[in-house]
Amino acid sequence: MTTPAPSIPTRPESLTFERLRQAGMALAASALTTAAWAVNDLPGGPAVRQFDLPQPATRIAAAQQDLHVMMLWICGVIFVAVFGVMFYSIYAHRKSKGAKPADFHESTTVEIVWTIIPFLIVIGMALPATKVVVAQKDTTNADITVKATGYQWKWGYDYLKGPGEGIQFVSTLDASQRALSDAGKPQGDNYLLKVDEPLVVPVGKKIRVITTANDVIHSFMVPAFGIKQDAIPGFVRDTWFKAEKTGDFYGQCAELCGKEHAYMPIHVRVLSEEDYAKWAEAKLKAQLAKADDPNKVWAQADLIARGEKVYAANCAACHLPNGKGGGAIKAIDGSALVLDADKGKQINVLLNGQNNIMPAWRQLSDTEIAAVITFTKNSWSNKTGQTVQPAEVLAARK
Amino acid sequence: MTAVLDHGGHAHGHDHAHDHPHGWRRWLFATNHKDIGTLYLLFSFTMLLIGGVLALGIRAELFKPGLQLVNPELFNQLTTMHGIIMVFGAIMPAFVGMANWMLPLQIGASDMAFARMNNFSFWLMIPASIIIVASFFMPGGAPAAGWTLYAPLTLQMGPSMDAAIFAMHIMGASSIMGSINIVVTILNMRAPGMTLMKMPMFAWTWLITAYLLIAVMPVLAGAITMTLTDRHFGTSFFNPAGGGDPVMYQHIFWFFGHPEVYIMILPAFGIVSQIVPAFARKKLFGYHSMVYATASIAILSFIVWAHHMFATGMPVTGQLFFMYATMLISVPTGVKVFNWIATMWRGSMTFEVPMLWSVGFIFVFTMGGFTGLICSVAPIDTQIQDTYYVVAHFHYVLVAGSLYALYAGFYYWAPKWTGVMIPEWKGKVHFWLSLITFNVTFFPMHFLGLAGMPRRYADYPMQFADFNAIASVGAFGFGLMQVYFLFVVLIPAMMGKGEPAPQRPWEGAEGLEWEVPSPAPFHTFEEPPKLNADATRVVG
Amino acid sequence: MSATIPSHSAAGKVPYYFVPGPSRHPLMAAIGLFFVVLGAGQWVNGSGWAPYCLAFGLLWWAVVLKQWFAEAIHESESGLYSDRIDISFRWSMAWFIFSEVMFFGAFFGALYWARVHSVPELGNLEHQLLWPDFKGLWPSSHPGATGAPAGHVEAFSTMGPWPLPTINTALLLTSGVTLTIAHHALREGKRGMTIAFMWLTVLLGFVFLLCQGYEYYHAYTDLNLKLTSGVYGSTFFMLTGFHGFHVFVGALMLLFITLRLQKGHFTPERHFGFEGAAWYWHFVDVVWLGLYVIVYWM
């Protein structure tokens, strides 16, 4: 299915907006604070004082923008016409000017006219919109299929089909930026948009993104691609994009998903086909090398060291770095369950979740789960001396 | 205390030294529609201030990027409680208060049909709002899943979620009883000669609104009951592992939620439809089509709910159906706008404060309507769903729509309520500065949304900083104007300061409410009045 | 506050539209509900004091309601309620029942959605990605089937229409007939017969509840069908449970009407209290028929 959209970057409307923006910028800058924030436009992400939809990087996004421009024009014209009449009347038909009230108050003809005309206008708006809806929903014949899983609060990517199949990783907000946010000292053009590992795709290929979630609803949004698709736990949904140019593109989670909702960005890196192939090859190799053998027997100190990293990346957001939890979040430090001699209890909680609040962590590897349990059993005031080996987790997984 | 029954035969008003109950009993045990109306209005204004302070918390945090004042948990609580308090505590009860005060007067009834149940509806709001506001102090804090309370996020909330669910149940019961009262009052208590098609528009819009309420509040009750049982009793309504579906919550919620937003705007249409003719000194243009348009909006509102769910991934046919149906609503809404303007056309207009708010309403609400229409175009919504564009849209229709109309109604009817005129300059300052600060607050949010700033975000990329700063400054200005209203307009008027109001303070105002003295006596129309042919005057 | 009823009204002059004087009942009832809501919200979270708070609130509320109704009945019997008020009662009862219909609509809607959309969807090819062993079957069409991934919902059997639900249908339908007979008798002034048939109706209502209680017991013990049995169990118990609760309320209404009849209330011409309760009962009946067909048969 091809979309009816025109070619991407040079369109006269965006010029109009560009000028508007410049003017607005000058105005705002003279009036307001922002000089204080040293920040520039982020290519593929938001621009400073951006007025309009982002520069489209796909035909769909361009088509959406065209629709928006069309809507603005139609609504603008109606607005000016309708309120032109109203303000003329306000100007001319006022008592202070000696206006005497007329006596008409009913006319079936005009009622019909101003029912039919808006009706026709609405149809005129709906027709082009319909085409874009149909194009947007057509996820068939994708070159690459990637599954994006929303976790509280990060995105997991699995390359399911096409070149790069088998690649799997999790993409998290850069921890230093999270700290900057807490400190109230934001900086950088990609503030809150920087991740440890971007989603990588080739240019000019149709990428189907399957979304789902592990805990609550998230939403996968990349404005420049014109996609936003909720990720619903237990269900799969899909959307697609075909980037027309290489570069970095940014989005954020767009469905309230708990406290760190503002901190689960999406970064998509679009590479040329050759670069993508190279990346995929390297990535797969590295993945293979890193893959843990669940039957390997680890030394406790190694598990604890590994577990500390796992904890920081996954658990600290809720249970806090000091393991104290808070509010509805249980403490790990001193927890009876963690201290329990039966290791199976904690393994079970990690694999299956608890109380709707603690999510299941099945997506972590056996080694990671074993490591983080061993870490929690031997940190802070917890001194159990117990070690959990990956094989035990594997056995509990069934 | 027998005065209420004391009628028939002898003319009333002369032997009523103890015309009405006094002291605290008068308010706590009220059965008089005017007193209950006053209680509702004061309650809702209080909630507006509380909800407004929460909004200022949001705006203060968003004044610049980075976290300064609140942590993300608290931020989400602020957002959620702001939405819930404004919708259920401020706007809806305010319209109910106006209905209580004005409907019996407008249709020539002695009171509401069920006076005690009327008071019960009011008093139910109090425990509900106490519990809702107190939920900030419960373990884990207030609910933080957004005012839409989407599952499964609600399943992660602490005990305050259950408190809120039960509180919303009794608020719903209050709304249903209040609506039944209004429906019955309108259907059964009109004075002879006040046929349905002669009723003032405010009565018409409220009749239709009341039907919407009766139809959808129970559905909300169902949705949050399922949330409750999923939380505590192991049901799987929204749990896929048991065959349920989180999206099902959204369908049920929005089946309530979309009519709900019209519940908050139709009475506003009614108020404006009364004020514009009064100050244009010309009859409302197209009364009949106004009634039909209102009914069409209400009926259509039942088949558009999924326009809030374009991003959930509906089938193409679903998206198209809901897109078309939604766009259709602009047709009857347009009819209303055109009729207002036609009413103004070749009138003899003056611009006292109620008229200013009404014209402001028409102008700014229409902007909100247009942005709604833009949201309804599914592909555009893909870009702006869950961004600040939507926040801008609904504040244009809710603040510049519902709230402006409430202020219009206040300035219009306050002479009848308090017996004093509100000095013009006071209202004009309130209007103009509110208009300006409102737009300063919410206009930049359109840009933020288009640029992709998601809503319910405690912190944001720095490129969004400027517009957020402008919005925050505007919000404090707008808030200040409402404090101004409280101290400069409301309290003096309630204390009876100001010029005594004549029975009909506005030259062109029509309707039975202007046939009784100002302030309206405790009891009015105890015997049905005799009306003139178009049911706007009492004769004999 | 019966003091508000003036003597001249009792002397045969019906006010055009009776407006009660100030009343403490609404405020008191709201206070009762405050404790109900507070208690209920904490109870589900396991607070020790909450059940007492809830019970106290309910008791308080019931006492207030009793006083409130007693006052209204007194007013009614003193002849303060004109025909116009009668019409108000009719409209209000009708729209109240409509709101109840919408409440059940939400749960029927949930059943529809689960059955037609979510369960089949979870079992389709796409969703094998997440739920490799999900059976997208609606349980009631395959006895013993569990529309859920293995291990998430224990196996259970579904509740067929035979025999209990059918007996219950018969009970409710019969109660509708006996109620109508009572109504005709009342209109013809045969008070003894009215009361007899009212008792019969109330009895049928309570027998229905007993049967339903047994049905639940059977479900839990023999069929392993529980509230936790996936979305089938959820919709089954919530729909039939809320219906049962409405039967209970309706039966209480009829019971009180019967007691009032015994006290000599109502006349062959004016008896909206009776009719309102009867409308409610018929509404409960109709909902049951919907349940019987949709939940048990289909």
Ligand code: HEA
């Ligand atoms: C008073 C409340 C109110 C009102 C009146 C409206 C009115 C409308 N709303 Fe709005 N809406 C909300 C309150 C309201 N809304 C709220 C609270 C939300 C967010 C909820 C949440 O998620 O928290 C929301 C969200 C919302 C969305 C979802 C956005 C999203 O989440 O992505 C959509 C999408 O279609 C929408 C559409 C509309 C439309 C088409 C109208 C129409 O009724 C507008 C019709 C009016 C006009 C069009 C202007 C006048 C007409 C003319 C002058 C005639 C000529 C015009 C033409 C022919 C074009 N609204």
Ligand code: HEA
């Ligand atoms: C129903 C009506 C209504 C009204 C009247 C308002 C009024 C306001 N709202 Fe509204 N808002 C909603 C309904 C409403 N809102 C809803 C439904 C949501 C969605 C919630 C959700 O996402 O779940 C929302 C969300 C929402 C957000 C988005 C939050 C987010 O996504 O995280 C923001 C952000 O700016 C905002 C701001 C404001 C402001 C500044 C006002 C102002 O108009 C308020 C002005 C009033 C006052 C400020 C009170 C008076 C002041 C005082 C008594 C204090 C003293 C004052 C000073 C010191 C200045 N609101």
Ligand code: CUA
């Ligand atoms: Cu994930 Cu918001």
Ligand SMILES: [Cu+2]
């Ligand atoms: Cu809507």
